[in-house]
Amino acid sequence: MDTRKRPVLSPELIDLIVDFVHDDRSILLNCSLVSGVLLLSSRFHLFERLHLRHLQWTHFFNLLESPLSTITHIRYMILDFEYNHADLHSIFIRLQGLGLHSILLARMQIENSINLDWDITGFTGLKSLTITRGYFPDPSYMFDIALKFKSVEHLRISHPNFNPALARTSAPDRHLPVTRNSTVPLWRILELHFWAPASAPETFIWLTMQPGLLALQNIAMTGLYSEDFVSAGKYLRYLGPQLNYLEMQLPPTPLEQDSDLSLNNSLQQIHIILPDFVGVMRRIDATSCQALSGYARILSQVISSSLYEVVLSEGPEMQSEVIDMALLPSVVSTLKRRQFSQLRGVVFPPLHWEPDTNAKEYLKTELREWDRRGVLIFEDIRGYFGKWVYGHEPLFT
Template sequence: MSMMIPELTDNIIDHLHDNRPALCSCSLVCRSWLPSSRFHLFSTVVLCFIDINTGLPMICSQSSTIAPYVRHLELEDGWNGWRRWLNDALPKLPNFGALKSLALGHIDWAQLTREPRRRDRLIGLSRCLNHLALEYVKFETMDQVLDLFYVAPSLEKVSLASVQCENENVSHTRSKTISLKEITFAGGSLARPLIDWLCLQPMPSVHTLNLAFVRMNQVPSISRYLKILGPKLEHLGLECSGECQDALCKAIDLSHNTSLCTISIDGIVLYDNYSNSPGARIQGWVIDILSQITSRYISMVTLIVLTKTPQEIYSLDLPALSLAFTGVSSVLSERNARLRFHVLGEVNRSIGIRWP
């Protein structure tokens, strides 16, 4: 074993990055294999209300050697009657020197940061982040949100799911710019004021924008932001339902996004008992969106379809979709863009489906 050069063993262990039993075995082979094994074993640490009695003492112990290997940390506080543990535990967390990604869930920001020790600990965790994910987090003000962004100068990716903000106003002192490259919005009242704030940034930097659970009051802000992003935007994801589909389709203009490479449209529901079925109406919205594309770089269109039975797939109007990709004036046809379906549901793949 001593004859193998370290670069070779590191490469072998790297190929086992998602095989935890194999990594555990490698860590026991010899001392020199331990750092490479731990690099993958402890790259992601999740602490939530379920396992705080086991995982938390192990991480916070003075003899623990796990923290230097953690690159992605998830902290989920108690909710729906479960014990809220993060207030007490946050000041005790060790320094995660390699941390690049932080996910926080079910947190009342004002309550969590009211004590200086907890606030300072959060700032310490955030300084070197390039990815921040928030889910079911409640902020009192937009200033709290921006202060969190500002302490992470390397922040490039932000994911926001059901994040609420009570006061949408931004104080005039918050004029510092941030250079985000990828943003995901998935519901919550923070989406609209944050998009409005991003519209005021002097130089658009976002190349990937994902918009899910779009609400009617967000549509004007989204339309304005897509126009501002212009040729900077390369990847776009959309998901909305009901009247928002028509409103969004009429409000946005993708002709400004001349560098768009991929577009993904989610939430195409084909259930027989769903209010928006049959799928023809939904597909009309999809086709209208696709017809706006003028980018010469478009290479992939992804449609995410939800269905329960194979028969419901027949409601997809493939000839209409095909026309969007084969029409004489279609950019999708000119650039040989590919159409990819993600079908979600209990569909028996062994049943052959023939399109009429």
């Protein structure tokens, strides 16, 4: 065994070595594979996707601002604040020259006293922005930050948390401030993934107060409670005729009877995802869930004449749930009553029905006209959870 002590390279020397060979990325990659210590710096030169934790910021920014820096190829970045306070303006100014296509801002903690009266002019190529697991005084702070990035078309809000003092006040009695940013957003796709109580109504109230969300074409929502569908319905109606695609996951409890989800718009695709029941139940029946009844109820309120695709899919954790066959007729009756003239596809997932009935044959018999036209589609492969909600870009965990 070789007992000789290996030399320890200082971070400064590592940076110098990387700077010396950075012009040839193949040499830099080979050196980094041979000596793992070089990866501390070389990864910033080698990879297009970068997860930058708070403790690594100083090292990264020192390299980025070096006169010899060639860190220009990073396109996708996770900036993890780890609930530390930071000078947002300074950070974004330093990053705006990278040419990022997508950025994820994770675990931010924003105080009431923060100054957001500033602007940034870079990030012209940034099309996708995710804000996840942050703490904010109210939604206006969260969206103020999002609106700093003027070219973003796909905004993803995941697991927001707001000041508990605000959550104790009922939503109708409070007026959340309209954003201080006058930018009209270019959002075409908006994803909203909730988990904290009251976070969804807070967000919908703010969104409904904004006059400039005219470009939004696709919206996806998860983590809604039954009572959240009241504010969700108001927001969806507010969006009006420009909304083309709606994707939402049903709650594990029945929808409130006064939930008005009338979608008087040009909706072309609607994708409903059944709820997950991990650790709660393994059987979805009419008395304990009414998930399919909620699905039928939403469809019954869609009055768009341009609807051409209806998709029902399983939740990501639905691997062995059994669904009461008695719920299926409510879906069938709704589909038969709502004769969408432009419909080209009604998609059903490979679910487990009880009693053991051939649900596919039942649907083909009841909806024989659609079956004849090839409208009915049955997914034989599990795992199709949604276009945006559970799409190709994983959320920060």
